[in-house]
Amino acid sequence: MMTFSTPAAHGSEVVPRQWIGPAGAALLTLGMHAGLFALLLDSWSPALEMPVATQVMQTQLVSLPPPAPTESAVPVESPVEPAVEPPPREPQVDTHAQQQRLEQAELAFKRAEEERKAEQLKQQREQLERQREQQRQRDEQRRQEQAQERERMAQEEAWLQAAREAEATARAEAAERARQAAAAEAASRQYLPIAKKPPVYPQRALDSGLQGSCTVSYTVDVQGRVRSPEVVGDCHPLFIRPSLTAAKSFRYQPRIVDGRAVAVPDVKNTFHYRIE
Template structure:
């Protein structure tokens, strides 16, 4: 019998090992089959048929690469928390002082804020009061101005009415200018002379007198001219009455 010797080789890889193993197994199976046929023929005494060449078919198989399992992470235990330091009596006193100071600061800040708000309210109230006083003063000035205008208008209307009434009461009918004094004319003297008199119920001038400053040369002609005036007498309740203190000013100008 023939002997088969197998040599063990160093493993090279999973796929290469499978191919080599498959090839070796196929060859071994074919040799054993051929050897069995030969022994069977020899034992039966029958002539051996010509040996048929054995054909070995091999097929390469590609196996997937083995999946590597991820390494499990080793859980990390948390570090133990440091034990709190014991609080001493001095630390407690210091913390209490700090807390008291914070409360006192907050109280002072609130007091200052309240005082600022109060001062601001006082300033706002003062501004409003001053504005109100100004507004009232302006209104009072406007009222006084309107009242003064109304009074002026009333007085003007009354004066106009009085003048109109007076002119209706003793309207002049005839007035003649006085003669210019010859001496004043020669001396180139000019001036004015006012005469006051009474208009009686007949419209004639009574008791004429010079009032104010009057040049002596103008007194006589002024009084003489006033006596010649004639008026429409004043009538009250249908009766003619005298009017006193009627004035007339004579002007002397050289042309």
């Protein structure tokens, strides 16, 4: 609500009047301004007059809520709204610097990740190299062991071969000895001695205390007699004559081959001279 009071001329009482509504207040204000202006024009004179009482108009502005707009409403001045303090401004963030920091952090993370991957690759390469070196050492040791095994087997084979050869030689010699023994036995069965007279010990050998042996080789003819006796090997001269004389006196049963008597050459007999 707006209240206007106008003082009357010449000290009359002021009668307050009340107008309801902002439209009436506006019209009243305009009318009073127009009347005051006309009064001033009519009462103005260049002659000096006594001062009269000045009419004073007091206005008081009261803020009211704005009325609902109507078609007949007269536009009036908008009431002055009280100043509203702006809300506190939020601190502005430097997006460019923040973006740079984010990029730097991302680059640092990528660099750290690359360094970590490089370190892992380095460790993997080192581990692979160690594994290769260990495998090479194992292969080298295996080759050495195989070479030693081959050498040992070659030595064993050589030993076995030598043993086989020695055994074969021994078997051959044994077979030869057996054959010779069998032949000698067969020959002895076929021309068994019938009479063997021992030799006479030489007196000179007895006087000298001389002892020894003398082997005589001869042939047994088809009649069993000794032919062509001769001394073989070492024989003391004192023992030669008695040995040959004794051999000539031997008699044998003739050797029979396919029903016929045959001569047997290279028959040997050893005479031993011992003083008892």
